[in-house]
Amino acid sequence: MSTKLTELADWVDSVASRTRPAEIHWCTGSAEENASLVNGMLDSGDLLELNQATHPECYLHRSDPDDVARVEHLTFVCTRDRDAAGPNNNWMAPDEAHALMDELFEGCMEGRTMYVIPYCMGPIESPFSRLGVEITDSAYVVANMRLMTRMGSEALARIEREGRFVRGLHSTGELDPDQRYIMHFPEELSIQSYGSGYGGNALLGKKCHALRIASYQARTEGWLAEHMMIVGIENPQGETRYVAAAFPSACGKTNLAMLIPPEPYRSAGWKVHTIGDDICWLHPGKDGRLYAINPEAGFFGVAPGTSNKTNPNALAMLDREAIFTNVAVTDDNQPWWEDLDDRVPALDWKGRPYDPENGPAAHPNSRFTVSIDRCPSYTGESENPAGVPIDAIIFGGRRAALAPLVMEAEDWAHGTFLGAAMASETTAAATGKVGVVRRDPMAMKPFCGYHFGDYWGHWLDVGSKLEHPPKIFQVNWFRRDGDGKFIWPGFGENLRVLEWIMKRCAGEVEARETPVGNLPERNGISTAGLSSEPDLDTLLSVDGREWLGELDEIEKHLEAFQPRVPDALLDWLRKLRDRLSK
Numbered sequence: 001m002s003t004k005l006t007e008l009a010d011w012v013d014s015v016a017s018r019t020r021p022a023e024i025h026w027c028t029g030s031a032e033e034n035a036s037l038v039n040g041m042l043d044s045g046d047l048l049e050l051n052q053a054t055h056p057e058c059y060l061h062r063s064d065p066d067d068v069a070r071v072e073h074l075t076f077v078c079t080r081d082r083d084a085a086g087p088n089n090n091w092m093a094p095d096e097a098h099a100l101m102d103e104l105f106e107g108c109m110e111g112r113t114m115y116v117i118p119y120c121m122g123p124i125e126s127p128f129s130r131l132g133v134e135i136t137d138s139a140y141v142v143a144n145m146r147l148m149t150r151m152g153s154e155a156l157a158r159i160e161r162e163g164r165f166v167r168g169l170h171s172t173g174e175l176d177p178d179q180r181y182i183m184h185f186p187e188e189l190s191i192q193s194y195g196s197g198y199g200g201n202a203l204l205g206k207k208c209h210a211l212r213i214a215s216y217q218a219r220t221e222g223w224l225a226e227h228m229m230i231v232g233i234e235n236p237q238g239e240t241r242y243v244a245a246a247f248p249s250a251c252g253k254t255n256l257a258m259l260i261p262p263e264p265y266r267s268a269g270w271k272v273h274t275i276g277d278d279i280c281w282l283h284p285g286k287d288g289r290l291y292a293i294n295p296e297a298g299f300f301g302v303a304p305g306t307s308n309k310t311n312p313n314a315l316a317m318l319d320r321e322a323i324f325t326n327v328a329v330t331d332d333n334q335p336w337w338e339d340l341d342d343r344v345p346a347l348d349w350k351g352r353p354y355d356p357e358n359g360p361a362a363h364p365n366s367r368f369t370v371s372i373d374r375c376p377s378y379t380g381e382s383e384n385p386a387g388v389p390i391d392a393i394i395f396g397g398r399r400a401a402l403a404p405l406v407m408e409a410e411d412w413a414h415g416t417f418l419g420a421a422m423a424s425e426t427t428a429a430a431t432g433k434v435g436v437v438r439r440d441p442m443a444m445k446p447f448c449g450y451h452f453g454d455y456w457g458h459w460l461d462v463g464s465k466l467e468h469p470p471k472i473f474q475v476n477w478f479r480r481d482g483d484g485k486f487i488w489p490g491f492g493e494n495l496r497v498l499e500w501i502m503k504r505c506a507g508e509v510e511a512r513e514t515p516v517g518n519l520p521e522r523n524g525i526s527t528a529g530l531s532s533e534p535d536l537d538t539l540l541s542v543d544g545r546e547w548l549g550e551l552d553e554i555e556k557h558l559e560a561f562q563p564r565v566p567d568a569l570l571d572w573l574r575k576l577r578d579r580l581s582k
Ligand code: GTP
Pocket: 247, 248, 249, 250, 251, 252, 253, 254, 255, 256, 277, 278, 300, 301, 302, 303, 304, 305, 306, 310, 429, 477, 478, 486, 489, 490, 491, 494
């Protein structure tokens, strides 16, 4: 197979003449193709078979121990104008980046197969979907892209019809952290990634295309590409409202996207419909509402912490046709990770006999890859080419203190301010220190393909054109008590907070006005059926002095993006400070 689209054929030829692969394989996405790739990886050791009796068609991949997370310090946005990338991105001049990458790619696929992966981000028939082609020398990338995107012949047919596609070139190279770069050329609609085989660095449809390149395109085209999950919440009256939520990496999107209503909600008739768990493309509709599609077709989820207590829907889909990366295994070769259950693992993520002295058995950023339609709460609305209408946008993060359980913004500009001011403790999803509070506006710090000042301006712009904008909220599931324990039970119980949010959207419940935003009344969050009463006084408190300190921090943070910070955000900063100082 090849293609009738000259532009694509020429590009593949030029890549092949630089990288010099032994073979070129055009991916169709068929089951036979996948089976043969899997067999090849079992032979090469790139995949290990897991217990096929308990986990049919499930495989384990152990990555290089130095290649287990996104590498933000090696990720670049290469625009002609340095300021366009903003202080939120590493920048390199396009010429310099191309020279560097050309050298790395020279002959790098010798003796290997080069795979050409045509893919479509979003439903094949949706006008909002975008196309891409990833060239890679990793069969593991192909197998993951098959689960994560609409990949293969149908995507290629649309690419040939439209002629426009994002060009992604990837090679695992030598896996040397000093020869590793993830380069984005938004003006050329291209991505080049070298030296890593890990998820967000290598599956180029995901963060590289669907966020960094797409956010850049979305700005010029009047839409938003966001790091958000999408979920439909159906109340006992049978009304479904859709919510999009931006939490930083490893801060709860996958869990919220597929939560199971706790008792007594379940028996009352509440239902949850999963649309997406990581990326959301938002388009203003003709009716003045905002519509969301999930550009992905699968999950690349955090394994540790996933259990029958926390996320039963995830466990239900992980017993077949899943790829596990850097998890541990039990003595009968089942995948295992911390907090899954009481079993003791036999081998850790590096394949060594498990010894607690060596740290956790599964890498803290170990992941599972699985197709979205395996999720018990999956809804066919996920395939709706028009997307689903969004009633509420939620921003959230990991904050041990200050940030209340839930707060409603007074209007779109206030909500944009809350998003721009977001902070969260860092996690193992990226290399670097874990648990340090950093500003992560809209959970897009690692993913926005242009200057944050311009991005916030674009948010305000999109909102101002919506006749019926979603309400914006902020949540925090991660407030801790004096002993360092989470105060809020979280997971399925988060539906209690979503209930308040849904009722605010429907105008069915009052809020308590505070100087920083609207909070639930003391009895606004139902605790019926909880085994112990959480400390809602702390969870819903607003400490004026602490907040004034927070505003000082926010001011410093915004300062770094001047002179491009929109006035409307500075107005909100002043307004909140005035109120709190009174
Ligand atoms: P990325 O895939 O990296 O973007 O992460 P994510 O935002 O989808 O996070 P995910 O839902 O995978 O959760 C990450 C970790 O946080 C897991 O270990 C979860 O068990 C834990 N977690 C998720 N929701 C909650 C919650 O409500 N409370 C607490 N305490 N932990 C949670």
